[in-house]
Amino acid sequence: xxxxxxxxxxxxxxxxxxxxxxxxxxxxxxxxxxxxxxxxxxxxxxxxxxxxxxxxxxxxxxxxxxxxxxxxxxxxxxxxxxxxxxxxxxxxxxxxxxxxxxxxxxxxxxxxxxxxxxxxxxxxxxxxxxxxxxxxxxxxxxxxxxxxxxxxxxxxxxxxxxxxxxxxxxxxxxxxxxxxxxxxxxxxxxxxxxxxxxxxxxxxxxxxxxxxxxxxxxxxxxxxxxxxxxxxxxxxxxxxxxxxxxxxxxxxxxxxxxxxxxxxxxxxxx
Amino acid sequence: xxxxxxxxxxxxxxxxxxxxxxxxxxxxxxxxxxxxxxxxxxxxxxxxxxxxxxxxxxxxxxxxxxxxxxxxxxxxxxxxxxxxxxxxxxxxxxxxxxxxxxxxxxxxxxxxxxxxxxxxxxxxxxxxxxxxxxxxxxxxxxxxxxxxxxxxxxxxxxxxxxxxxxxxxxxxxxxxxxxxxxxxxxxxxxxxxxxxxxxxxxxxxxxxxxxxxxxxxxxxxxxxxxxxxxxxxxxxxxxxxxxxxxxxxxxxxxxxxxxxxxxxxxxxxxxxxxxxxxxxxxxxxxxxxxxxxxxxxxxxxxxxxxxxxxxxxxxxxxxxxxxxxxxxxxxxxxxxxxxxxxxxxxxxxxxxxxxxxxxxxxxxxxxxxxxxxxxxxxxxxxxxxxxxxxxxxxxxxxxxxxxxxxxxxxxxxxxxxxxxxxxxxxxxxxxxxx
Amino acid sequence: xxxxxxxxxxxxxxxxxxxxxxxxxxxxxxxxxxxxxxxxxxxxxxxxxxxxxxxxxxxxxxxxxxxxxxxxxxxxxxxxxxxxxxxxxxxxxxxxxxxxxxxxxx
Numbered sequence: 001x002x003x004x005x006x007x008x009x010x011x012x013x014x015x016x017x018x019x020x021x022x023x024x025x026x027x028x029x030x031x032x033x034x035x036x037x038x039x040x041x042x043x044x045x046x047x048x049x050x051x052x053x054x055x056x057x058x059x060x061x062x063x064x065x066x067x068x069x070x071x072x073x074x075x076x077x078x079x080x081x082x083x084x085x086x087x088x089x090x091x092x093x094x095x096x097x098x099x100x101x102x103x104x105x106x107x108x109x110x111x112x113x114x115x116x117x118x119x120x121x122x123x124x125x126x127x128x129x130x131x132x133x134x135x136x137x138x139x140x141x142x143x144x145x146x147x148x149x150x151x152x153x154x155x156x157x158x159x160x161x162x163x164x165x166x167x168x169x170x171x172x173x174x175x176x177x178x179x180x181x182x183x184x185x186x187x188x189x190x191x192x193x194x195x196x197x198x199x200x201x202x203x204x205x206x207x208x209x210x211x212x213x214x215x216x217x218x219x220x221x222x223x224x225x226x227x228x229x230x231x232x233x234x235x236x237x238x239x240x241x242x243x244x245x246x247x248x249x250x251x252x253x254x255x256x257x258x259x260x261x262x263x264x265x266x267x268x269x270x
Numbered sequence: 271x272x273x274x275x276x277x278x279x280x281x282x283x284x285x286x287x288x289x290x291x292x293x294x295x296x297x298x299x300x301x302x303x304x305x306x307x308x309x310x311x312x313x314x315x316x317x318x319x320x321x322x323x324x325x326x327x328x329x330x331x332x333x334x335x336x337x338x339x340x341x342x343x344x345x346x347x348x349x350x351x352x353x354x355x356x357x358x359x360x361x362x363x364x365x366x367x368x369x370x371x372x373x374x375x376x377x378x379x380x381x382x383x384x385x386x387x388x389x390x391x392x393x394x395x396x397x398x399x400x401x402x403x404x405x406x407x408x409x410x411x412x413x414x415x416x417x418x419x420x421x422x423x424x425x426x427x428x429x430x431x432x433x434x435x436x437x438x439x440x441x442x443x444x445x446x447x448x449x450x451x452x453x454x455x456x457x458x459x460x461x462x463x464x465x466x467x468x469x470x471x472x473x474x475x476x477x478x479x480x481x482x483x484x485x486x487x488x489x490x491x492x493x494x495x496x497x498x499x500x501x502x503x504x505x506x507x508x509x510x511x512x513x514x515x516x517x518x519x520x521x522x523x524x525x526x527x528x529x530x531x532x533x534x535x536x537x538x539x540x541x542x543x544x545x546x547x548x549x550x551x552x553x554x555x556x557x558x559x560x561x562x563x564x565x566x567x568x569x570x571x572x573x574x575x576x577x578x579x580x581x582x583x584x585x586x587x588x589x590x591x592x593x594x595x596x597x598x599x600x601x602x603x604x605x606x607x608x609x610x611x612x613x614x615x616x617x618x619x620x621x622x623x624x625x626x627x628x629x630x631x632x633x634x635x636x637x638x639x640x641x642x643x644x645x646x647x648x649x650x651x652x653x654x655x656x657x658x659x660x661x662x663x664x665x666x667x668x669x670x671x672x673x674x675x676x677x678x679x680x681x682x683x684x685x686x687x688x689x690x691x692x693x694x695x696x697x698x699x700x701x702x703x704x
Numbered sequence: 705x706x707x708x709x710x711x712x713x714x715x716x717x718x719x720x721x722x723x724x725x726x727x728x729x730x731x732x733x734x735x736x737x738x739x740x741x742x743x744x745x746x747x748x749x750x751x752x753x754x755x756x757x758x759x760x761x762x763x764x765x766x767x768x769x770x771x772x773x774x775x776x777x778x779x780x781x782x783x784x785x786x787x788x789x790x791x792x793x794x795x796x797x798x799x800x801x802x803x804x805x806x807x808x809x810x
Binding site: 001004007008062063066067070071072074075128129132133135136137139140198201202203204208216220221222236237238240 | 724748750752758759760762766767769770772773774775776777778779780781782783785786797798799800801
């Protein structure tokens, strides 16, 4: 029960923690050149609170949602959330300007809104599974303590990874850190797109496409490195053609943004 | 900017958690693997035991406990079984360890062929139960790592805070420094990393205070050196007047110019005479009322000449201070009031003593000072816009007042006069407790 | 909405509901029944999973590339395949010690 709980919670926490530290890094690095974009960090707390609330409600209504669209409601809802995440991420990234923004301006409000919803949706998708699992476990008294112990251990590892990634990147030169953070965000968007396609295929809403490669022998998805790579860049051992296309598409959309290009080619924007 | 303390605590605790927890996880995995092997060996022993049983004595009544079951098969015929084993084959007869689902549970099975009696023996153990058993033992050993982390975090917090305390001390001492406080910074303990910082900061402070001291001494020396030639000048002027016999306008202007120069030099001298070190030595208990009376008596002719009325309110009031300095303070305030108030105006001096300390107020019904100018009147060589050309002065009088008040720990404020127009200067001396 | 989903399906998949074979998988006491599921190879399959436990379970298979939470006392559908012949293990991620099974495509 302990190891199950560790693996389950770690998968979910790691993804959310890495996303949060990347977004924090991007806002902070841009802030130092562009005062007042997201002047304070209150959006984190709003995002965490919204995320936990959404995760709880999503888990609560899961039995109902799961029956939508002839029993594929879960896949469709998750895919919709992932697509919305990509859209909001694009709005945020494309909205970064070279002007000094006053806190409370319309642009700042839109940016904070995007960040809050992106993080809240990530917590909702990942957290609802944990909530369902823990609620199920609470009915088995002998399993409670190993599971909670495992959940605490996994939370510790996941949050620590997020903190260390943040400090590791912040220690780099600013333009290098910004490049890495933006590339990781682009990978995240690619991962979201690929997952959405996979879920829609699972629900038979998207067509089956042939498998592009099989690296499961080389680097299995369930290995520690596989899990870490999945959380960081969306590693998939057996992706389908459509998944790969969606991944590359979302990546390129982030990469085409002005802030990404200027961070990479050292123009004057950031 | 990021806080060093936050960075150190978070980064250290995160690294500790990451490595300790991953180590705990590895420990869990290897311990569980060992436990699994142990349980498998037990199952193997059980199979040997079962194969040596005499099947006639079993008859489905043989109880082994809930977690294990066995079957003995002889040519597709179930010869014997434990009481809760099913009647059909629980796992394919392949020999060795296997997993199988029956009776609503998942079992670890071991099949062996008994070559002596030429039959198959299957023993099975419930995976969920043996797993829980093993896990409880293993978790007992790794849970202290988890429980210990909050304590470790607390210790790191305390250690980091302690380690950064010289830095905090340095920044708070620098932040608390008052204007004009040029004493060197001292830390309780100076770590070697801060030694160069402290040395260069104290070096700067020292050079600054030497430079200021030189400036003061230069002014004081210059003023002192100027006194003799000015006195000589005055005598020569007096002699000149005797010789000429008449007083032409040009001569009066010259005389006034020399008077003004003498006044400036005297003021400069009194400004720099009272340095904090000298002052502390000359401090004794004096009566503020008596000093004020003396000054008024000395100054009265000038008041009378301008037909101004002067009131002195208050009574004996002891404060700790330097008599000469206080005389200068009162003279400056009084001459200011006399100078700027029109002929026939009113001047009032009030002395009051309260629990919070003695207060001296000098007010007039002159033109007053606008609010914008009030904070600048104590600046050196500053003169108010409406001072006009008639009033002689060098712009040092109030600077000296402020300087002397500061030496006494007193506070000077500019207020509205109670005459309805004009200005009031309030000097609040600290109370006996201060 | 169902009509819309049907249209999407036919539009994207290009298969107008060509009688997708359906299979059932039960979850009882954190075990899969049947633990071994024989399915035809090279065909898309509609897998109906019925969770008879009170507790939720997560159907997960790295080989099939599928993952889905099934709340307690409820049913759900997963489409798998077309599969190449071979064995595809799956497990219940919430109770992996007991909930183990495999799909065999032939």
